Amino acid sequence: MADFFADPQVLRFLQEAPFAIWETVYSTLIATALAYVIGLPLGVVLVAGENGRILKVPGPLMTALNVAVNLLRSVPFLILMVIVIPLSRLLLGTSVGTPASIVPLVAAAAPFVARIVESSLRELDAGVVEAAQAMGCSPWQIITKVMLSECRPSLINGLTTATITILSYGAMAGAIGAGGLGSMALMKGYQRQMTVMLWGSVILLVLLVQLIQSIGTALSVKTDRRINPTESRRRKRK
Amino acid sequence: MAEPIIQLKHLTKRFGGGENEVHALEDVSIEVRAGEIFGVIGLSGAGKSTLVRCINLLERPTAGEVIVDGRDMLRLTEKELRKVRQSIGMIFQSFNLLMQRTALDNICFPLELAGAPRREAVRRAEELLEIVDLAGRAGAYPAQLSGGQKQRVAIARTLATNPKVLLCDEATSALDPKTTRDILRLIQDINKRLGITVVVITHEMKVIEEICARVAILDHGHLAETGTVEEIFASPRSEAGRRLVYPDGVPAEVLYSAADRDRVIRVAFNGGTSYQPLIATLAIDCGVKANILGADTRNIDGRAFGTMLLGLPREGADKAMTYIRSQKDITVEEVPDYHG
Numbered sequence: 233m234a235d236f237f238a239d240p241q242v243l244r245f246l247q248e249a250p251f252a253i254w255e256t257v258y259s260t261l262i263a264t265a266l267a268y269v270i271g272l273p274l275g276v277v278l279v280a281g282e283n284g285r286i287l288k289v290p291g292p293l294m295t296a297l298n299v300a301v302n303l304l305r306s307v308p309f310l311i312l313m314v315i316v317i318p319l320s321r322l323l324l325g326t327s328v329g330t331p332a333s334i335v336p337l338v339a340a341a342a343p344f345v346a347r348i349v350e351s352s353l354r355e356l357d358a359g360v361v362e363a364a365q366a367m368g369c370s371p372w373q374i375i376t377k378v379m380l381s382e383c384r385p386s387l388i389n390g391l392t393t394a395t396i397t398i399l400s401y402g403a404m405a406g407a408i409g410a411g412g413l414g415s416m417a418l419m420k421g422y423q424r425q426m427t428v429m430l431w432g433s434v435i436l437l438v439l440l441v442q443l444i445q446s447i448g449t450a451l452s453v454k455t456d457r458r459i460n461p462t463e464s465r466r467r468k469r470k
Numbered sequence: 471m472a473e474p475i476i477q478l479k480h481l482t483k484r485f486g487g488g489e490n491e492v493h494a495l496e497d498v499s500i501e502v503r504a505g506e507i508f509g510v511i512g513l514s515g516a517g518k519s520t521l522v523r524c525i526n527l528l529e530r531p532t533a534g535e536v537i538v539d540g541r542d543m544l545r546l547t548e549k550e551l552r553k554v555r556q557s558i559g560m561i562f563q564s565f566n567l568l569m570q571r572t573a574l575d576n577i578c579f580p581l582e583l584a585g586a587p588r589r590e591a592v593r594r595a596e597e598l599l600e601i602v603d604l605a606g607r608a609g610a611y612p613a614q615l616s617g618g619q620k621q622r623v624a625i626a627r628t629l630a631t632n633p634k635v636l637l638c639d640e641a642t643s644a645l646d647p648k649t650t651r652d653i654l655r656l657i658q659d660i661n662k663r664l665g666i667t668v669v670v671i672t673h674e675m676k677v678i679e680e681i682c683a684r685v686a687i688l689d690h691g692h693l694a695e696t697g698t699v700e701e702i703f704a705s706p707r708s709e710a711g712r713r714l715v716y717p718d719g720v721p722a723e724v725l726y727s728a729a730d731r732d733r734v735i736r737v738a739f740n741g742g743t744s745y746q747p748l749i750a751t752l753a754i755d756c757g758v759k760a761n762i763l764g765a766d767t768r769n770i771d772g773r774a775f776g777t778m779l780l781g782l783p784r785e786g787a788d789k790a791m792t793y794i795r796s797q798k799d800i801t802v803e804e805v806p807d808y809h810g
Contacts, residue, residue: 363566363624366526367580367631368555377579382570457570457611 241428248416253436255330256412260399263334267341267398268391274301274342275349276375286361286371304343309401312340313408333402333410341398348394352386353379385456392448396441403437413437475635475667476502476525481534483520494520495531498693500686507661507668509682509699511675511714516688518671522637525669526558527551539634556584559628563640565620567612573599573623574608580630598626602656618649625656629664636660638670642677651770654680675714687711704803716764716779732761732781734805735791739767739774742799758782758790779805
């Protein structure tokens with residue numbers, strides 16, 4: 233055991249891991265937040281604007297939005313990272329490093345988030361929206377008080393999926409000079425054949441994903457008021 | 471005669487265009503009087519739901535006029551329309567409650583939209599829960615309520631903003647017969663106590679029979695006929711009317727041969743005691759052998775409801791009818807040219 237901790241690779245891994253975790257966590261969180269700033273309204277418009285049901289969005293604009301989302305989603309992330317390099321330079325003055333990796337992450341994740349939000353909102357029964365309209369709800373009230381709040385559990389599940397996807401994209405961004413666990417695995421672990429680095433960072437990534445998924449699922453279930461029968465039976469017994 | 475509160479004039483609604491165009495409503499004109507319970511009946515696809523949605527403009531008619539409480543609905547701006555909609559309540563077959571809110575918060579919802587302070591909204595919602603007999607379930611989520619309870623919450627929710635009109639779109643179609651009756655009684659009670667005009671959309675004649683004063687029959691987007699419920703029950707003039715009043719399942723040939731020999735009468739049970747054996751009494755006391763051609767009756771808490779179609783031999787028919795007429799809570803009428 234003592235031999236294991238004396239191994240220079242293990243020592244180096246233990247030294248570098250905390251900072252790598254930090255880089256992965258903060259870039260994932262910032263990228264997710266920014267992706268939602270763009271993707272959430274976009275997803276709402278994709279549902280509310282459809283056939284002018286809730287929002288009067290001109291048809292051609294809806295088509296344009298759909299095409300734009302599909303275009304961005306059809307470019308593989310590795311290629312997208314390279315394509316947005318000029319944009320990163322323009323926005324941040326650099327195209328390498330962890331902050332610069334947030335730009336391609338957001339570019340790739342925002343349309344993904346839009347689709348995830350869209351599919352969550354589509355779960356809402358059209359009758360509920362109709363009832364709200366019959367009560368004199370304005371479009372803004374329908375979006376905030378009916379669509380977003382009724383779909384909250386599903387939106388939280390979507391957020392979990394999006395965060396995990398962005399985390400794995402972020403790991404890929406290690407290939408273009410971003411820091412974090414991905415870079416640790418790719419640059420040090422794989423290219424310099426440091427096995428401990430490779431497997432250590434992979435294990436950390438797996439743990440992070442597990443953690444995010446558990447928190448997300450727990451939140452979604454906890455906030456859902458459509459209690460399923462077994463759940464309510466359990467509550468009664470208490 | 472009371473003023474019409476809802477006037478639909480030459481209403482036409484078409485969906486789609488070109489070859490796939492669907493004519494949901496064709497030149498339908500209806501007047502609903504203030505304070506009445508008006509029924510709209512038709513088979514599925516007859517255009518009932520479209521019709522009721524044209525009243526609060528959830529659907530915009532392709533042509534025609536919609537006047538509610540003196541306002542020309544089609545001329546309102548979006549904002550004015552939202553305001554007017556607060557005075558037109560609507561309940562649905564699938565209840566359409568907000569699943570993530572408690573019963574109380576569901577009822578507060580329209581008040582919240584209208585900008586009422588939270589405290590006032592809660593007080594009003596508690597009052598309404600009382601009215602719909604759900605005082606103990608304020609904190610329950612819709613998932614914890616039965617179908618009938620959900621519809622009660624939905625009714626309380628529409629009452630929150632003191633509407634003048636209540637639109638019921640197949641409001642009891644998802645409920646069992648007992649619950650249906652309870653909800654219909656509640657609607658009737660609301661109509662009487664609060665003076666709210668009610669428009670009931672349904673495909674069930676029973677519902678119309680139960681609470682409506684006047685009824686319009688829709689058939690493939692056309693207004694087949696309209697009149698008081700008694701008129702239509704006694705002598706439906708349209709094909710669609712006949713189909714609805716005389717329920718399916720009575721074989722035509724039985725009826726024709728019966729009509730040749732016998733006289734056919736319709737007996738309606740309006741809630742008298744069901745322990746009284748009418749047919750047996752007819753046979754023993756009047757010596758009349760009645761033939762049951764069709765029946766749709768049910769026994770609710772020991773009271774009989776529904777209708778029965780009887781074939782009576784020519785001799786003795788008058789005697790039998792006089793006897794039935796003398797019974798409490800039973801009405802009878804002859805069906806002179808009955809065919810299924």
